[in-house]
Amino acid sequence: MSDLEIQADLGRQARARSPRRRRISVAEALAGAFALFLIAAAFAPSLVAPGDPLAIDPLSAFQAPNLVHWFGTDESGRDIFTRVSHGTGGSLVIGTLATGIGLGLGIVLGTMAGMLGRIVDFTVNRFLEVLFAFPGLLLALLVILVFGPGIQTATVAVGLATAPGYARIIRAQLISVRSAAFVEAATVLGRGRWQILVRHILPNTLAPLFVLGTLGIGQAVVWASALSYLGLGAAPPAAEWGAMLSAGRTYITSAWWLAFFPGLFIVLTAVTATSLGRALERRLRHA
C-alpha cells in the first residue's frame, strides 16, 4: 500500500456514498479558489505579490505579521508573503515533475503487468512488492545517496518513490476493466482486440489517472519539501517552501512566522489537491 492508493480508495468510497451531487460544496469551492491562486502565483508571481522576494530591508527585520507584511518579515527584512508566493512556482514545478515521473513509470509498469500476460505480471508484481519494503522516504534517501543531494535528484527521488503506488493502481484498474462485463459484451458483438482496447479498455483506465495525478501532486509537493527541509533538496536561498521552512527553523523561538507560513502553504496545497481529486473523481464517474 502507499499513501496514494489509500487516498484513491477513499475517494472512491466517498463517491459511492454520495451518488450524485451536482452542486459544488463549500469545501470544493474553497479548494478551487486556492488552486487558482496557486496557479496565478506560479505563472505570474508579481501579480499576486508585487514586491521583490529577495529585496533585503534590514530595518524591518523580524516583523510579526501586520497589515503591510501579511506574513511578517524574515531575518533580512524580506517579506514572507512575497517569498512564499514566489516560491509557489518552484514547489509546484518540482511536485508536478515528480508526479509526472512517478505516474509515467507507474503507467509503464502497470500496463506491462496488466497487459503482457501472467509471467510479466508476476515479475512486475514481485518487483513492486519488494519496492514496498522500502518506505517512501527511504527509497528517496537511497536515490539521493546515489546521485547526491539537489533539486533535480530530489524531484527524481520523489518520482521514483511514488511510482510503485501508481503502478499498482493502474494495474488493478486495467485488470478490472479488462475483465469487465462490457468488454465481454463487446467481444460478443464481434469487436476485435484492438478495437476493444482503444474504444473501451484504455479510456476507462486513463480517466482515473486525472484523479490520481491531482492527488499525487499534493503528495509530491509535501515529499519534495520534506527533502528540502532535510537539506537534501532545494538549498535555502531559493524560495522553495521546504527550504524556507528549514531556514526559518532557527528562529522559531522568537519569530514563529518564518517557519509557519511556508508550511501552511504546503499543507493548504496538499488539502486542496485531496479535495479537488475527490471532487474530480465524483464528477468523472457521474458525468
Added chain:
Amino acid sequence: MSPGTSLPVHRPPTGPLVSMLRVRDLAVGFGRQPGTDPVVAGVSFDIAPGECLALVGESGSGKSVTARSLLGLAGDGAWLEATELAINGSDVIGLSEAQWRRRRGRDVGLVLQDALVSLDPLRPIGREIADSLRLHTTLDRAARRARVQEVLERVGLPDGRTRVRQRSGELSGGQRQRALIASAIALDPPLLLVDEPTTALDLTVQAQILDLLESLKRHGTAILLISHDLAVVGRIADRIAVMNAGRIVEQGPAARLLASPRQEQTRRMIAAIPVDKPRGTRLAAPVDRADAPASPPAPPAFYVSAPTMPPASSASPAPAPASAPASSPVPSPVPSPGEVVLEAVGLVKTFRRPDGSDQRAVDGVSFRLARGTTLGLVGESGSGKTTTARLLLALGRPDEGEVRVLGRPFSAATERQRRRLRPELGAVYQDALSSFDPRLTVDAVLRDAVRGARHAARSGSAGRGTAARDRARVAELLDQVSLPSTLLTRRPLSLSGGQRQRVGIARALASEPQIIVCDEPVSSLDVTVQAQVLDLLDELQRERGLSLLVISHDLGVIQHASDQVAVMLDGRIVEIGATTQVFGAPQHPYTQSLLAAVPGLA
C-alpha cells in the same frame, strides 16, 4: 414443535379475535416538515394472531418502509403519523427510543432478506440468536444457551451445538435464512415482520422457508409478509394488501384477491406472472412506450375469463396442471422445423476451486436449438447455466465438446474466424448495466453495435451517408424495443431496469442476428416490467423468426417463454423435451421436485 419452557409461550387467540397489529392511516416520510412528501400514506390494516397479511408491491412502493416504521426504525430523519398504531393492544405512537427498544425483539421480530448480510458475518449465529434473550430477559448464560438450542430446533436446524459456533458465511442459503428467523423468534414475539424472506433463495429452499413460516403461523404468530412476488405470498398469506406508490390500492382475502382482483395494479401484477401462461399470450398490457406509467387500458380478455385461476388454497401446492397443451402454442411465422441453428455437443468445463480440487461446472451438456423456436435452460444457482451460456458465446473455451452455430464450428474456431459468425449470435445479459461501457450514452452504445454490424457485413465500410444511415438504424432499433428517442443522450446508469434491458436487447438486434442467447434476461426486474420484456422478446421472435436460448432460474419464465426445456442439475442436463411435456409429465425426480416447489397461484 417444542414450546418454550422457560418463556411465555404463545397465547392462542382467546375470545373475540383481537388484532395483534392495528394500523390506521399510517403516513411516513423523510421530508423536513412532518406531513410533507410522504413515501407512505393512508395505510391501514389489521393482523390477527395466527394470521398472515402479505404486503405486496413492486420496488419503491413503500412496503419495506411501512414494515420498518412498525419497529420505529423507518430511518434517520423520518417522520411518522397515524391515527392509530397499536401492537398487541398497546399504542406505540410517539414512543421514545428507549421504549421502542424494549419492544423490539420481544413484541415484534424482524426477518430481512439475504441472511448472509442480515446476520453479522463476524459473529457466531448462537450469539446473534441469544442477543434478544440477553437484552430482554434475566436468563443466565446456560439458560440462554438452552433456549438457543430450542429455537434452532424449532426452525429446523438441529445439531445446535456445532451450529451455534458457525457464522452466517459457513451455512448454506437455506440454513442461514433459518438461523435469521431463529434470531427473530428467540423470544417468540407475537408479531413477526418478514421482509422478502425467500428472495435470492433457490426454489426448493424457498418452499421450505415458506413451510417454516406457515408453521409459525399455526403456532399463533401474526405475520406481516412483505414481498414483490404475488406467487410466493399466495402460498401462505391469508390476506393480501397490494401497495403502489406508498398507498394500499387493494386489500382482501388472498383467494378472492388473486381470483378476482378489482384494481388495475393488482390485475397487472397477477397477469404478469408467467406461470401457466401459454406461450404467446401477452403478460403485460400493451404500453406505447416502455415503463410509461400505466395509462389504464381495458383489461385484456383473458383476465375476465380466467379459468386457470382457481382460488388459492394455501395448503397443497399442486404441480402445474397440464392445461398448457390444450391451448396450442402460437405457431411461429417462420416454421422451418428441423433446421438446427445452435448446437452444443458434449460441452465440458472444469474450474479449479480455491482449495485446488476440480469442479465440473458443465459436464457433458448437449442440445440443439431449432430455427424460430425457444429453448429454455432452467436450473438452480450453481447448476452451470451461466457457464454454459459463456461457452455458447465463446467467452470461454470448453474443455471438451464443441459449439456449432448455423452448422459451422464456433467454439473450435479461432476468434478471427468466429468474428464472421458473431453477428448471427446476439446476447442479452442479466445485469444489463454492467454490460454497457459506463462512459457511453445509449446513442454511443447502439451506434457502436450498428457500426460493428456494418463492418461485419462489409457493406460499404465508409463513404458518404453512412453516418446518417447509422443514425436511422439506431432510431429503428430503439423503435423495435419501444423506447423513446429522448433516451439517446442518457447514460444507462440513469435508466430504469426495464429500459436498460431494452437497450440491451436493441444492441443485440443491431447485427440482425438469427440467434439470441438470453442469460437471466428478466431476473432483476419487477414482475410487471419482467412481463413487458418477455412480451417484447416474444414479439421480436415472431416478427423476425429469431431463435432464442433463454436461461433462467425461474420456472414460470421458462414455462411461459419456451418451446423446449432443458433442466440442468450439477452441470448436466437431466431432462430435456417439449415444454408441455416436461411441465405436464416430468420424468426426472429432480424436475418433479422443482415443479412441486413452484409457488403457483393455483
Added chain:
Amino acid sequence: MTGTAAGALRPDGAPRSARPLRARPWLAVRRSIPGLLAARLVGAVFVLWAVATITFFAIRLIPGDPAEAILGGPGSQTSPEALTAVRAQYGLDQPVLVQYLAQLGRLARGDLGRSYALRQDVAPLLVGQLGGTLLLAALALVVAWLFALVLATWSTRGGRFAWYLGSGLEIVAAALPHFWLATALIVLFSVWLGVLPPISTPGPAGLVLPVLTLAIPLAGFLGQIMRESLLTALESPFVLSARARGEGERGVRWIHALRHASLPAISLSGWAFGSLISGAVVVETIFARPGLGRTILNAVTVRDVPVVIGVVMIVAIGYILMTVITDLAQWIADPRLRRR
C-alpha cells in the same frame, strides 16, 4: 429475482475466471497458521534477497571511487598505497559478482560491515538505535488508533456539524507534513506554553511531542478509513437486524460496527509501519532523538554506504514482520478468513 448480480455473465458458483486482485498472492493469507508461516518465510527470504540486490547495485551507481569515500571523501588527501590497502581490505579489487556474493554472504550472517564515517561495526550500532525508533513508532501507532477511533465514532453520531468537522479534520491531519507539524507543536507547547521540552529529553515528557507529530497525520488517514467502513457497517442489514432485536446504539457500535470498521484499518498496518519509519527520519532529526531515522539521514548526508544498507535491511525485515503481524491480526479479527 436474484438480488445480486456481480457481473452480467459470471459462471454461477464457479470461481471467477479473472485472477483475484490480491496484492501479494505469495504472501497472501493462508488458511492455516503453519501454511501461513511457511509461505511467509519463503516470501521474506525473497524480499530480503531482492532488497539486498537492489541496494548493492544501486550503490555501485555512485560516481567516484568507493575507496576514496571510505577514506574520507574525494577532498581528503589520500596516498595511492592507502587506497590500494583499502580496496584489498574491502574486497573492492574483486570482480563485481564476487563482491556481490560476498556481500550476500555477510548479510546472511548478520554482518552489516563497518561504518565509513563512524569507524565502528554497523550491526551493533543499529541494534542500539532500534529500540528508540520502535518505541516511538509503536506509541505513535497506538495513539493514532485511539485518535482515529474517537474521531470516527464521534463524527458519525454527532449530526451534520460533527460530520463535516470530523471529516475536515481528518483530511487536514492526513495532509500535515511531519516537519511542519513538529515545528508547530514545538512553538505551541514549548515556546508559548512552555510545558513540554522542544527536544527529546529522556523520560516520558520528551516523548509526547515526537509521538504526537507521528500520530496525528496517521490518525487522519486511519480516521477516514474507519469512518467510511463504520458508516458502511452501520448501514448494513445486520445492524438493522440487531436494532430490530432491541439492541441499543452503544451495543450496535461496540458489538457489531466497530469490529467491521477496524478490519480495513488493520489491513493497512504494513503501510502504517512504512509511513511511521519515513516520519521517524524527520521527527528524530527535529527532536534530536537517537534512532534509525536520524542515523540513516546522517549516513546519506556523509555517504556512509554500509550504514544506509544496514538501515534499509533492518527496515525491510521490520516491514516483513509487520505484514506477518497484520495477517495474524486479520486472521484473529475476521473469522471469515479462517473458514475451511
